[in-house]
Amino acid sequence: MTRASAFPTASPPIPEKHPVSDTHHGITRSDDYAWMRAGNWQAVFRDPSLLDGRIRAHLEAENAYQAVLMAGTADLRGKLFAEMKGRIKEDDSSVPMKDGPYAYGSSFRLGGEQPRYFRTPRDGGADEILLDGDAEAEGKAYFRLGGVDHSADHRKLLWAFDDKGSEFFTLRVRELASAEELADQIPDTGGGGVWNASDDGFFYTRLDDNHRPSKVFFHALGDKHENDRLIYEETDPGFFMDVGGTRANDWIMIGINDHETSEYRLLPANDPSSEPKPVAVRETGLQYDLEEGGDIFFILTNADGAKDFKIMTAPVDNPVRANWQELVPHEPGRLILSVLGFKHHMVRLERKEGLPRIVVRERASGEEHFISFDEEAFSLGLSGSYEYDTEVMRFTYSSMTTPAQIFDYNMRSRERVLLKTQDVPSGHDPEHYVTRRLMAPATDGELVPISLLYHRDTPLDGSAPCLLYGYGSYGITVPSAFNTNCLSLVDRGFVYAVAHVRGGKDKGYGWYDDGKRARKMNTFTDFIACARHLVAERYTQHDRIVAQGGSAGGMLMGAIANMAPESFGGIVAEVPFVDVLTTMLDASLPLTPPEWPEWGNPIASADDYKTIAAYSPYDNVAALDYPPILALAGLTDPRVTYWEPAKWVARLRERKAGGNPVLFKINMDSGHAGASGRFSRLEEIAYIYAYALKVTGKV
Numbered sequence: 001m002t003r004a005s006a007f008p009t010a011s012p013p014i015p016e017k018h019p020v021s022d023t024h025h026g027i028t029r030s031d032d033y034a035w036m037r038a039g040n041w042q043a044v045f046r047d048p049s050l051l052d053g054r055i056r057a058h059l060e061a062e063n064a065y066q067a068v069l070m071a072g073t074a075d076l077r078g079k080l081f082a083e084m085k086g087r088i089k090e091d092d093s094s095v096p097m098k099d100g101p102y103a104y105g106s107s108f109r110l111g112g113e114q115p116r117y118f119r120t121p122r123d124g125g126a127d128e129i130l131l132d133g134d135a136e137a138e139g140k141a142y143f144r145l146g147g148v149d150h151s152a153d154h155r156k157l158l159w160a161f162d163d164k165g166s167e168f169f170t171l172r173v174r175e176l177a178s179a180e181e182l183a184d185q186i187p188d189t190g191g192g193g194v195w196n197a198s199d200d201g202f203f204y205t206r207l208d209d210n211h212r213p214s215k216v217f218f219h220a221l222g223d224k225h226e227n228d229r230l231i232y233e234e235t236d237p238g239f240f241m242d243v244g245g246t247r248a249n250d251w252i253m254i255g256i257n258d259h260e261t262s263e264y265r266l267l268p269a270n271d272p273s274s275e276p277k278p279v280a281v282r283e284t285g286l287q288y289d290l291e292e293g294g295d296i297f298f299i300l301t302n303a304d305g306a307k308d309f310k311i312m313t314a315p316v317d318n319p320v321r322a323n324w325q326e327l328v329p330h331e332p333g334r335l336i337l338s339v340l341g342f343k344h345h346m347v348r349l350e351r352k353e354g355l356p357r358i359v360v361r362e363r364a365s366g367e368e369h370f371i372s373f374d375e376e377a378f379s380l381g382l383s384g385s386y387e388y389d390t391e392v393m394r395f396t397y398s399s400m401t402t403p404a405q406i407f408d409y410n411m412r413s414r415e416r417v418l419l420k421t422q423d424v425p426s427g428h429d430p431e432h433y434v435t436r437r438l439m440a441p442a443t444d445g446e447l448v449p450i451s452l453l454y455h456r457d458t459p460l461d462g463s464a465p466c467l468l469y470g471y472g473s474y475g476i477t478v479p480s481a482f483n484t485n486c487l488s489l490v491d492r493g494f495v496y497a498v499a500h501v502r503g504g505k506d507k508g509y510g511w512y513d514d515g516k517r518a519r520k521m522n523t524f525t526d527f528i529a530c531a532r533h534l535v536a537e538r539y540t541q542h543d544r545i546v547a548q549g550g551s552a553g554g555m556l557m558g559a560i561a562n563m564a565p566e567s568f569g570g571i572v573a574e575v576p577f578v579d580v581l582t583t584m585l586d587a588s589l590p591l592t593p594p595e596w597p598e599w600g601n602p603i604a605s606a607d608d609y610k611t612i613a614a615y616s617p618y619d620n621v622a623a624l625d626y627p628p629i630l631a632l633a634g635l636t637d638p639r640v641t642y643w644e645p646a647k648w649v650a651r652l653r654e655r656k657a658g659g660n661p662v663l664f665k666i667n668m669d670s671g672h673a674g675a676s677g678r679f680s681r682l683e684e685i686a687y688i689y690a691y692a693l694k695v696t697g698k699v
Contacts, residue, residue, distance in 0.1 A: 013061040025606040045166035073690040080686035086426035087484035099386035147192025151199040197270035211590035238593035306330035379479035398482035440533035465696035466540035472503030472523040473552035475512040501526035550574030558617025570695035625658035
């Protein structure tokens with residue numbers, strides 16, 4: 001059976017062509033499908049009903065086409081969904097975290113899509129439901145909760161929601177004693193806020209029409225949001241901004257950053273009228289993060305050439321850079337990821353030789369110890385604490401075979417208490433599965449890590465299908481963590497693989513540097529090298545590999561489709577960033593200026609233009625025999641706008657050779673994160689897995 005014959009015969013939509021040209025640096029391009037971008041795209045993000053009828057008709061035709069091609073998988077999708085849902089404890093609950101007289105947590109009810117937030121008395125007792133996400137989502141096609149933060153006096157709840165998928169969040173305030181909403185309602189925020197010291201107001205970021213968090217405001221409870229005081233405005237559209245606080249409730253921190261430069265501004269939490277003061281003024285390439293430490297700040301930074309970061313301290317009353325003192329020196333190859341400060345201890349999460357580890361330091365003596373683990377590949381995370389003056393911190397652990405575990409750890413006694421192991425109601429025996437760590441030789445001799453999961457009974461003779469996942473941008477590392485969903489593929493004979501390609505920080509900060517801007521091509525060649533290594537080691541064959549990636553990982557999918565279509569049996573590109581050059585040439589789009597440090601600025605630089613043009617998936621579609629391709633998108637996505645995959649799919653169909661189909665499924669009620677409920681998201685994953693099974697002949 002050929003891959004094309006796996007699908008029924010149907011005619012795809014044939015969109016109109018209306019050529020639009022642009023010229024930069026003496027180079028002219030023409031785009032037949034630029035009309036798919038709505039002229040009123042900002043308004044569409046807020047109200048999808050405003051989408052131009054011609055564009056809507058085309059998108060709906062795409063949905064109808066993919067529905068025909070995937071119609072035969074309906075039963076399979078139902079089975080996959082039931083399996084994945086069966087691995088989720090429907091009435092699951094987090095382990096409450098202590099804060100003063102209470103412990104706060106979240107839970108789901110049986111059949112519930114959205115979380116509920118609750119608290120109990122500190123040492124145990126009945127749950128008090130503070131916010132019911134299912135009740136708030138009732139009657140809405142899309143609903144997603146943002147930040148949820150209780151006040152220090154435990155009397156109020158600040159919470160945010162988005163009911164369009166456009167990530168414009170509305171902030172509300174709930175009086176906990178009466179469970180009533182106050183009149184305060186702030187639209188167009190970034191999704192969270194921070195209480196001031198007296199709990200009679202909060203700080204928040206407001207998004208502008210281009211979806212940029214350009215202003216920090218203070219809102220006094222009971223006042224109209226139009227009267228909110230502007231605390232700080234960021235005039236450079238190339239920088240993101242957020243606002244946070246400290247657990248000791250003494251400082252408000254305004255964080256400003258792009259992908260290579262950062263700056264913090266501070267003001268006392270008890271004085272919302274004060275002017276925020278800079279810690280270290282922005283300096284291109286200088287990155288730093290602040291963490292509370294009582295009379296000092298801990299500063300995680302790459303200053304002075306510390307590529308893999310070091311930790312410094314500064315006095316809280318004058319934390320300017322001249323007063324920074326080194327605490328934990330830079331060690332090449334040991335990437336310090338995050339720092340958590342407590343009254344008597346400091347904790348850091350770091351990665352060395354590709355694996356994470358937690359280091360606890362006693363502040364008085366400087367003595368350090370590691371929290372150790374034995375598996376070949378695993379994932380660690382710091383969950384922190386609501387409290388600053390405590391000896392207990394929380395962390396999470398999992399591997400590709402071990403369900404997630406939550407531990408409380410006493411930093412003084414070194415006692416480790418297992419609080420919870422992820423429950424898999426349908427059953428899970430780790431002994432049935434094997435996890436491995438391979439190293440694939442890249443074209444330049446680097447070794448690219450691959451994390452593998454497969455069933456112990458899967459034959460390793462090249463006959464197994466494989467789902468190969470990759471991302472490789474922004475320094476984001478894909479953890480070797482437990483994932484109940486992929487077991488539906490693994491139990492059907494798939495090898496599940498994660499390619500830790502350059503562009504992430506899997507092997508240190510240099511691994512990120514070697515996968516960005518002028519060296520971006522390494523991300524794509526690394527992924528292709530991983531596919532070839534899996535074949536060489538007889539885990540699979542090229543026509544049985546389904547590649548998967550989303551967002552910037554979707555750009556990876558588009559690039560490898562152009563560079564090595566013969567190496568893959570199918571490609572899944574979720575919310576794919578595929579029209580890179582056009583987007584980076586348009587400074588009006590939400591993320592373009594902040595993205596220039598990652599990709600380059602093709603407006604200002606001819607070299608950056610040529611670099612991006614060499615790999616931008618949309619610009620490099622050619623008369624190639626592409627494998628079957630599935631693209632997925634959300635109409636109100638402000639990060640990867642819907643028209644990028646829409647245009648890419650149209651150009652692929654127009655130019656490709658061979659008979660393999662290109663499918664495009666667009667959620668008309670969601671944005672970048674896909675469907676909003678936990679079970680709705682499982683339906684999307686079931687669809688993707690059914691597609692993977694179909695193109696590899698497992699249906």
